[in-house]
Amino acid sequence: MANPLKLPMVRRSLRNLVSRPATRRYPYEIRPRFEGARGTIEFDVETCNYCMLCARRCPAAAITVSREDRVWAIEHLTCIGCNVCVEVCAKKSLTMSKESKPVHTRAEVGPQGQRPGHEEWHKPAPAEAPAVS
Amino acid sequence: MIDRIAFLARVEKYHKAGWRLSLINATTIMPAEGMDHGAFDVAWAFARGTEFETIRERIMPGDELPSISESFGAAFLYENEMRELFGINVTGIGLDLQGQLYKTAARVPFSPSAIRARLEALGRPEPVAKHGTATASGTATASGAAEKPGAAEKPA
Amino acid sequence: MKRTVIPMGPQHPVLPEPLVLDLILEDEKVVDAIPTIGYVHRGLEMMVERVEYTEMGFVVERICGICSFMHGMGYCVSLESIMNVEVPDRARWLRLIWAEISRVQSHLLWLGLGADAFGFENLFMHCWRMREQILDIFEKTTGGRIIHSVNRIGGVKRDISDSALAAILLEMQALGAAFKETARVFGTDPSIAHRLGGVGVLSTEDARAVDAVGPMARASGIATDTRLIGANFYDRLEFEPLVETAGDCLARVVVRMREIDQSIDLIRQAIDKMPKGEGQPIENKPRGNPLGEVFTRLEQPRGEVLYYVKANGTKNLERFRARTPTFANIPAMIKLVKGCDLADVPNIILTIDPCISCTER
Numbered sequence: 038m039a040n041p042l043k044l045p046m047v048r049r050s051l052r053n054l055v056s057r058p059a060t061r062r063y064p065y066e067i068r069p070r071f072e073g074a075r076g077t078i079e080f081d082v083e084t085c086n087y088c089m090l091c092a093r094r095c096p097a098a099a100i101t102v103s104r105e106d107r108v109w110a111i112e113h114l115t116c117i118g119c120n121v122c123v124e125v126c127a128k129k130s131l132t133m134s135k136e137s138k139p140v141h142t143r144a145e146v147g148p149q150g151q152r153p154g155h156e157e158w159h160k161p162a163p164a165e166a167p168a169v170s
Numbered sequence: 171m172i173d174r175i176a177f178l179a180r181v182e183k184y185h186k187a188g189w190r191l192s193l194i195n196a197t198t199i200m201p202a203e204g205m206d207h208g209a210f211d212v213a214w215a216f217a218r219g220t221e222f223e224t225i226r227e228r229i230m231p232g233d234e235l236p237s238i239s240e241s242f243g244a245a246f247l248y249e250n251e252m253r254e255l256f257g258i259n260v261t262g263i264g265l266d267l268q269g270q271l272y273k274t275a276a277r278v279p280f281s282p283s284a285i286r287a288r289l290e291a292l293g294r295p296e297p298v299a300k301h302g303t304a305t306a307s308g309t310a311t312a313s314g315a316a317e318k319p320g321a322a323e324k325p326a
Numbered sequence: 327m328k329r330t331v332i333p334m335g336p337q338h339p340v341l342p343e344p345l346v347l348d349l350i351l352e353d354e355k356v357v358d359a360i361p362t363i364g365y366v367h368r369g370l371e372m373m374v375e376r377v378e379y380t381e382m383g384f385v386v387e388r389i390c391g392i393c394s395f396m397h398g399m400g401y402c403v404s405l406e407s408i409m410n411v412e413v414p415d416r417a418r419w420l421r422l423i424w425a426e427i428s429r430v431q432s433h434l435l436w437l438g439l440g441a442d443a444f445g446f447e448n449l450f451m452h453c454w455r456m457r458e459q460i461l462d463i464f465e466k467t468t469g470g471r472i473i474h475s476v477n478r479i480g481g482v483k484r485d486i487s488d489s490a491l492a493a494i495l496l497e498m499q500a501l502g503a504a505f506k507e508t509a510r511v512f513g514t515d516p517s518i519a520h521r522l523g524g525v526g527v528l529s530t531e532d533a534r535a536v537d538a539v540g541p542m543a544r545a546s547g548i549a550t551d552t553r554l555i556g557a558n559f560y561d562r563l564e565f566e567p568l569v570e571t572a573g574d575c576l577a578r579v580v581v582r583m584r585e586i587d588q589s590i591d592l593i594r595q596a597i598d599k600m601p602k603g604e605g606q607p608i609e610n611k612p613r614g615n616p617l618g619e620v621f622t623r624l625e626q627p628r629g630e631v632l633y634y635v636k637a638n639g640t641k642n643l644e645r646f647r648a649r650t651p652t653f654a655n656i657p658a659m660i661k662l663v664k665g666c667d668l669a670d671v672p673n674i675i676l677t678i679d680p681c682i683s684c685t686e687r
Contacts, residue, residue, distance in 0.1 A: 045511045050448055059455045071462070073484070075469040096381035119384050119475045120483070133469075190537045192623075192654070193632050197645040215621060215632065220555045222621065244537040244657040265660075272364040272686065279372060288375055294642075 074135040075118035078111055082158040085109055085130040091122035107160040113138050114154035172227055174236045180225065181214065185241040189216040189223075194238075194248035196256045198280050199228075207231060208282025210258055214238070229258060231281070239264030247271075257281045327352045332668070336365050340443040340672040343682035347675070351668060359663040361656065367686040374643040379405065379616060382643060383477060389648060390684040391472045392435055395428040396626045397648065397684075398477040403558065404622040404635040405479045409614070414607045417481035418559050419600040423491070424467075424474070425558075425624075426589040426596070427498070431460040432627035433582045433589075434505075436679050437512070440579060443676040444521045449511060456508070459501055463494055481609030488604075491597050502590040509583050522575040526662045526674040529573055536658040539651045540629020541585070542678055545570045545577040552625035563595045575677045582679075585627075615639050626651055628679045650684035 053059075061068060070076060087104040099115040100122060102108070116138075123131045138154070146152065193215040201208045212235065214225040229235055235252075237260050238245045246265040252258045254271050257278040276284060330351045336344035344365035350358040373385045383405075387398035399421050406413055438453035461471040467486050468474040476482045486494070512518055528538065533546035543550050544567055551567035553560040568584045570577040616637035624631050629651025636645040655678040662674045 044516070045514050046446075046448055049452065049507065049511075053448075059451075071466045073467075073469050074465050075475070094380075096377065096384045117384060117388075117473075117475075118470065120469070121381075124483070188534070190534070190539075192537075192630070193621075193634065193647070193649045195634050195645075195647045195649070197636055213634070215634075217623070217630070219550065222623065224621070242537060243535060244654065247653060247656060267362075270362060270364070272367040274367065274369070279369065285375070288372075292376065 070135045070137065072135065075120065075133060076135045077113060077133075077138050078116055078118075078122065079132045079134050080109060080111065080156075080158060081130045081132075082109065082160050083130075084128045085158075085160070086128055088127065090125045090127070091131060094121050094125050096121065108157060109160075110155065110157040112152065112155050114152075171233055172229065172235060177225075177227070178236060178238065178241070181238045182241045184216045184223075187218070189218045189221075191215075191238075191242040191244055192217040192222070194245060194252065196252045196258055196280075198256065198282055198285055200282055200285065210256055212252070212258070231257065232259060235260045237262040237264065254278070255280045329357065334671065335362075338672075340439075340676060341680070342439055343680065345675070345680065345682050347663065347671070349663070349668070349671060354668045356663055356666055356668060356671060359660055361660055363656075363682060363686055365686075366683045370687045371646055371648075374646050376642075378641040379637065379643050380479065380641075382646065383479065384475060386646070386648065387473060387475065387477070389687050390650075390681050392432050392681055393428070393626050393628065393631075393650070393684055394473050395424055395477075396624055396631065398474065399425060399558075400622055400624045400631060400633045400648070401635070401646075402477045402479050403624070404620050404633045405616055405637075406612075407620045407622065408616045408618045408635060408637055409479070409612045411480045411610055411612045413481050414610055415601055416485070416606045417608045417610075419596055420482050420486060420608070421477065422559050422563075423486075423494075423593055423596050424464075424476070426592045427460060427463060427494075429589045429627045430498070430501075430586050431457055431464075433586050434460070436582060436627075436676075437508070437579070440673075440676050441512075441518075443672040444517075446518070449508070452508060456501060456505060459497060463497060466490075467494070478609060478611075480611050481607075483609065485606075485608050488602050491600075495594055495597050498590050498593055502587055505583075505586060512579055512583060518579075519576065521670075522579060522673060525575045525670045526666060526677055527572075527574045528658060528662060530571075532661065533573070533658070536661055537654055538629075538658045539654045540626070540679075541578050541581045542629065542655050542658055544568060545581045546573040547571045550630075552623050552630040555623065557622075558624070559596075562599055563592055565592060575673050578677050615641055616643070619645075628652055628681060628684075629654065648684075648687060650681065650687075652678065652681045652685045655679075656685065 087102060087107060089102045089104065092100040092102040096119060097115050097117045099112045101110045120133055123133050195213045197211040199209040199211055208231065210229045212227050212229055216223050235258055237249050239262065243264055246263050249260045249263045250267045250271045253260050254269055255278065278284060332349045332351060333346060334349055335341060335346040346362040348360040349356050370385055370389055374382060377385055383398055383401050386401040387394045389397050434453050434457040438450040441449040441453065464474060465471050468476045468484060476484050528542065528546045530547040533543050533548055538546065547569060549567045549569045565588055568581055568588060570581050617639040619636040622633040631651055632649040634645065634647040635643060638644045659675060659678045663671055666674060
């Protein structure tokens with residue numbers, strides 16, 4: 038039987054016992070994400086010109102755009118965070134924020150049957166103010 | 171049809187010279203004009219240090235393909251996969267897993283008929299065969315200029 | 327003697343990914359093992375029919391979470407060969423640096439899992455704590471901890487400033503120094519020597535016969551390393567394949583530990599040799615559609631990965647095949663399992679560094 042004091046991990050174990058935990062007490066402590074982290078896509082409905090490039094280039098088909106109805110919608114839970122839509126948008130309407138996507142724990146369904154993670158912007162005729170749903 | 175004796179002798183020469191089996195890959199060739207059924211392009215890739223060579227053969231569906239398990243024992247995984255996904259009739263595999271390797275929903279997902287059914291469901295015509303030439307040995311790198319640049323819809 | 331059949335898997339505490347081995351035992355010795363895989367088969371190679379070649383890179387880098395960067399890099403390198411795209415120098419250096427950081431991260435993950443396979447959870451947690459620093463580096467530079475999405479056909483999408491590179495090098499070297507303590511544990515702990523020493527011995531001839539790749543082959547005396555081909559700027563760095571001759575599980579542990587130090591040295595060499603300065607081009611966008619086919623070989627942490635890409639002039643590729651190193655090492659694993667004790671089976675399965683998601687795509 039080996040002498041326990043000669044086991045090389047013992048010193049590290051004793052140090053672990055008296056030092057602070059290496060893990061974070063999530064969700065009570067949340068590490069802020071680093072700058073440039075891929076989080077959620079944010080959309081500015083004012084500048085969009087409905088060219089539909091983002092919807093065409095999205096690899097996960099998470100963006101749906103309708104030029105006639107002037108609707109721009111994204112499924113956040115389908116989005117893979119690849120940043121291609123941000124790169125191709127000519128009007129710079131899309132940005133990638135570093136905040137993590139919201140967590141949906143139940144299969145919530147919105148009044149129009151939207152799935153969890155679905156976010157939609159409507160831009161009616163220029164006379165009215167735009168609405169977010 | 172593949173000449174079994176000559177092919178196995180060629181593979182055994184690689185084995186004796188110390189080459190390592192790197193890949194056995196099958197590609198489905200969809201039937202183009204002049205062909206009444208599809209085919210498979212099978213590549214055996216061998217590596218020795220920094221050297222790399224391939225054997226390429228074109229197989230018709232139903233043709234018998236001899237297994238190279240006697241020279242390269244590790245070939246059984248690739249050959250089981252070829253049989254299960256492509257339907258290529260490989261005979262004499264060292265460890266025969268009887269079609270239980272991958273549990274796919276469709277039986278032979280990469281056979282020409284299955285691929286055609288999926289492409290039609292997607293509403294796309296079959297791609298016109300404009301293949302780069304496949305060399306029989308040597309590093310099979312065949313690059314050519316694109317012939318339909320207009321298909322790209324995005325500006326650079 | 328009576329034989330018992332014990333099915334190991336698909337869910338098992340030591341397996342990182344599902345794998346079934348039907349072990350046929352006589353008393354405590356394994357006489358035969360029948361593998362079944364296919365539990366993580368997602369049909370990613372079929373995605374070429376649906377997804378255009380510009381988007382396929384995102385699918386390919388999601389084949390596996392551990393080897394994610396090199397999958398993305400391999401796909402982009404293959405398409406760049408087909409389309410004759412000249413990648414800017416800085417992009418190639420950045421890819422090399424990220425690839426080596428990814429190798430360190432993968433080996434640290436494996437060392438933790440290898441320790442966990444025989445119950446040394448303390449060491450497992452310690453290795454993974456060190457690995458967290460690397461994942462933080464990835465998040466700062468690429469935006470994602472596991473899936474990086476920085477590789478594009480023609481270059482990379484994000485640059486790392488020279489000051490950030492210097493800081494990364496200091497962090498990695500500090501990690502390498504802190505890792506020495508862990509390496510000492512692996513080297514001198516009597517329980518590790520007992521559980522891994524002499525177990526799963528793969529002789530040099532056997533390693534050649536089963537076509538082993540990567541650290542499996544290097545620990546059995548074969549000096550093979552795909553980076554020696556010299557592609558992707560590896561020919562500008564000085565390194566040698568690290569070879570051990572014992573061929574047992576402990577030798578594979580030693581090979582991977584030494585590769586961590588080697589990778590940190592390669593990162594230092596790369597940062598030295600990179601062209602310095604701000605505002606250099608990092609992407610050279612291709613035009614048109616690819617036409618042609620190519621075989622590309624890279625050295626992933628687990629061994630040689632081989633990509634075969636065939637393009638036919640349309641926006642969809644015709645065939646994409648990724649033959650990952652674990653696919654090539656599974657025959658070695660089956661050979662090693664036969665004849666060992668039942669208690670050694672988890673160690674032997676872990677010793678090939680199984681990445682079953684990569685194997686089954």
